[in-house]
Amino acid sequence: MKVFAGNSNRHLAEAxxxxxxxxxxxxxVRRFADQEIFVEVQENxxxxxxxxxxxxSFPANDHLMELLIMIDAMRRSSARRxxxxxxxxxxxxxxxxxxxxxxxxxxxxxxxITEAGADRVMTLDLHAGQIQGFFDIxxxxxxxxxxxxxxxxxxxxxxxxxxxxxxxxxxxxxxxLAKRLDCLLAIVDKRRDRPGESEVMNIIGDVxxxxxxxxxxxxxxxxxxxxAAEALLKNGATSVTAYITHGVLSGGAxxxxxxSKLKELVITDSIQPTTxxxxxxxxxxxxxxxxxxxxxxxxxxxxxxxxxxx
Amino acid sequence: MKVFAGNSNRHLAEAxxxxxxxxxxxxxVRRFADQEIFVEVQENxxxxxxxxxxxxSFPANDHLMELLIMIDAMRRSSARRxxxxxxxxxxxxxxxxxxxxxxxxxxxxxxxITEAGADRVMTLDLHAGQIQGFFDIxxxxxxxxxxxxxxxxxxxxxxxxxxxxxxxxxxxxxxxLAKRLDCLLAIVDKRRDRPGESEVMNIIGDVxxxxxxxxxxxxxxxxxxxxAAEALLKNGATSVTAYITHGVLSGGAxxxxxxSKLKELVITDSIQPTTxxxxxxxxxxxxxxxxxxxxxxxxxxxxxxxxxxx
Ligand SMILES: Nc1ncnc2c1ncn2[C@@H]1O[C@H](COP(=O)(O)O)[C@@H](O)[C@H]1O
Ligand SMILES: Nc1ncnc2c1ncn2[C@@H]1O[C@H](COP(=O)(O)O)[C@@H](O)[C@H]1O
Numbered sequence: 023m024k025v026f027a028g029n030s031n032r033h034l035a036e037a038x039x040x041x042x043x044x045x046x047x048x049x050x051v052r053r054f055a056d057q058e059i060f061v062e063v064q065e066n067x068x069x070x071x072x073x074x075x076x077x078x079s080f081p082a083n084d085h086l087m088e089l090l091i092m093i094d095a096m097r098r099s100s101a102r103r104x105x106x107x108x109x110x111x112x113x114x115x116x117x118x119x120x121x122x123x124x125x126x127x128x129x130x131x132x133x134x135i136t137e138a139g140a141d142r143v144m145t146l147d148l149h150a151g152q153i154q155g156f157f158d159i160x161x162x163x164x165x166x167x168x169x170x171x172x173x174x175x176x177x178x179x180x181x182x183x184x185x186x187x188x189x190x191x192x193x194x195x196x197x198x199l200a201k202r203l204d205c206l207l208a209i210v211d212k213r214r215d216r217p218g219e220s221e222v223m224n225i226i227g228d229v230x231x232x233x234x235x236x237x238x239x240x241x242x243x244x245x246x247x248x249x250a251a252e253a254l255l256k257n258g259a260t261s262v263t264a265y266i267t268h269g270v271l272s273g274g275a276x277x278x279x280x281x282s283k284l285k286e287l288v289i290t291d292s293i294q295p296t297t298x299x300x301x302x303x304x305x306x307x308x309x310x311x312x313x314x315x316x317x318x319x320x321x322x323x324x325x326x327x328x329x330x331x332x
Numbered sequence: 333m334k335v336f337a338g339n340s341n342r343h344l345a346e347a348x349x350x351x352x353x354x355x356x357x358x359x360x361v362r363r364f365a366d367q368e369i370f371v372e373v374q375e376n377x378x379x380x381x382x383x384x385x386x387x388x389s390f391p392a393n394d395h396l397m398e399l400l401i402m403i404d405a406m407r408r409s410s411a412r413r414x415x416x417x418x419x420x421x422x423x424x425x426x427x428x429x430x431x432x433x434x435x436x437x438x439x440x441x442x443x444x445i446t447e448a449g450a451d452r453v454m455t456l457d458l459h460a461g462q463i464q465g466f467f468d469i470x471x472x473x474x475x476x477x478x479x480x481x482x483x484x485x486x487x488x489x490x491x492x493x494x495x496x497x498x499x500x501x502x503x504x505x506x507x508x509l510a511k512r513l514d515c516l517l518a519i520v521d522k523r524r525d526r527p528g529e530s531e532v533m534n535i536i537g538d539v540x541x542x543x544x545x546x547x548x549x550x551x552x553x554x555x556x557x558x559x560a561a562e563a564l565l566k567n568g569a570t571s572v573t574a575y576i577t578h579g580v581l582s583g584g585a586x587x588x589x590x591x592s593k594l595k596e597l598v599i600t601d602s603i604q605p606t607t608x609x610x611x612x613x614x615x616x617x618x619x620x621x622x623x624x625x626x627x628x629x630x631x632x633x634x635x636x637x638x639x640x641x642x
């Protein structure tokens with residue numbers, strides 16, 4: 023088994039290799055003067071079981087093309103099996119038509135990865151389970167929840183916490199965490215009664231005196247979280263912390279979070295943290311390296327990965 | 333027939349529509365905060381013969397993804413036929429393995445365009461004719477030579493010009509132009525006798541007293557042209573002008589050309605000229621809009637485009 027990485031998250035790739043006790047595969051993924059990508063695999067991969075660690079996070083198009091070109095290079099170098107490991111799957115939010123005459127870009131991306139020559143795909147907390155159905159090749163979707171719930175247990179008095187879904191779309195995920203932690207569940211229900219009127223935050227569930235744990239898969243602008251935190255505190259919550267798998271954190275998101283009333287935002291390293299994220303006082307990153315490393319280990323030994331979620 | 337464009341060369345798309353006397357199709361190709369592309373086709377295309385004008389020039393990965401997502405959106409909107417029009421085909425120089433364990437990215441790109449759902453592809457002065465063979469769908473490769481030779485005839489005393497290939501790889505293209513103009517041919521033969529030694533420019537052919545016309549398909553750094561111009565002048569050429577189809581002009585290329593001894597660099601609008609290019613005193617842009625427009629016109633009427641090159 024050999025593990026390679028493009029440029030999107032070399033820290034995670036190195037941590038995974040550390041877990042597996044293998045060296046990171048040597049491959050050069052560079053740019054020509056016109057910024058076209060050039061890939062050169064610098065060690066023999068003939069007959070090998072190859073894993074390419076490359077989340078398609080910002081800039082998604084560049085990171086996706088790096089992945090596709092690496093797959094092409096590996097295939098032409100006679101790798102036996104190529105697994106594309108996308109801890110963050112870019113374009114996942116475009117998983118259905120957003121209106122008339124719009125694309126389904128997540129399906130397009132699935133087709134591109136397959137067409138380039140991937141034999142398998144490994145993802146983490148996919149935005150929607152349906153995206154697995156976009157692939158005809160085998161997929162393994164890992165869950166960060168065991169990592170996040172372990173972190174919650176280590177840092178909070180479980181008897182006083184309340185798991186909160188930041189919107190009705192996330193209730194299933196939040197319920198799973200609440201069940202796992204054996205605690206209560208609340209929901210932030212954003213409503214705009216008439217177009218033009220400002221949004222009203224209704225809290226379903228009694229959060230007074232509780233340490234609230236917001237859970238979601240993606241934090242992008244941070245606006246939803248920051249507003250939810252305000253509403254929860256206004257409703258008497260003692261503290262609000264957010265556990266979110268993928269820290270997209272576009273635009274002014276980091277500043278928005280640091281200047282908010284969120285006690286802490288905990289994200290994973292599915293997307294390589296920027297220096298701004300690393301130095302933000304109330305953002306903490308937990309690693310998925312051992313989870314992904316163990317999944318790679320089991321996949322390469324043709325073992326099931328499902329027990330990783332117990 | 334309907335013509336749409338992404339963001340890579342709206343000027344050319346509008347000029348093509350002008351030639352065809354049709355309005356540019358309405359489609360919004362925007363970015364989310366995290367820079368993922370979002371496409372919305374804003375008019376009915378059901379049953380239509382759709383042409384998407386989108387050279388995959390710098391930034392190639394973004395422009396390619398725009399094209400692929402537009403194709404996806406058009407296909408899901410029941411367009412009858414989709415022709416991807418790539419006046420400049422990004423990644424064309426990666427049309428063969430550059431060494432062991434390297435990709436053939438031009439073939440990958442061909443597969444991606446097909447997989448996204450294009451029915452046909454139209455290109456202009458493809459870097460290598462072989463790239464047409466990378467596609468299993470019909471392709472039309474247009475030639476800029478009739479446009480360029482018309483411009484040469486309008487600006488030069490044909491009886492005193494000499495067509496020059498800037499390297500041995502371009503001799504076939506240069507010979508075709510020389511034949512068309514019924515003039516002599518010279519070749520710049522770069523040689524490095526031993527690794528580490530500086531390159532020597534041998535001029536094959538007597539250029540003394542001649543107005544030299546360098547011809548090639550791509551100008552990228554501009555270094556080759558500028559060096560060739562120096563060598564030709566040193567060998568007694570009266571003037572040196574370059575006619576190059578695709579003005580990639582990476583990095584400091586525009587400055588390199590403006591401060592060189594090139595009388596003029598003439599490029600086409602296959603790549604949308606930057607403002608630096610537009611204001612460069614010795615760079616001139618000739619339009620391919622009527623050539624591409626006429627090719628679109630004939631393609632949509634199921635007529636041959638080959639007579640466009642007479
Ligand atoms: N990269 C993106 N950034 C922000 N919004 C997006 C992005 N991709 C898709 N969307 C929108 O997000 C919505 C889907 O989000 P969700 O309901 O959470 O699945 C749709 O309205 C999409 O148009
Ligand atoms: N975008 C690019 N910029 C500069 N060189 C490239 C690019 N793509 C490919 N090449 C290199 O250009 C050479 C092929 O050029 P050519 O011989 O003109 O077909 C190969 O050595 C490629 O590695």
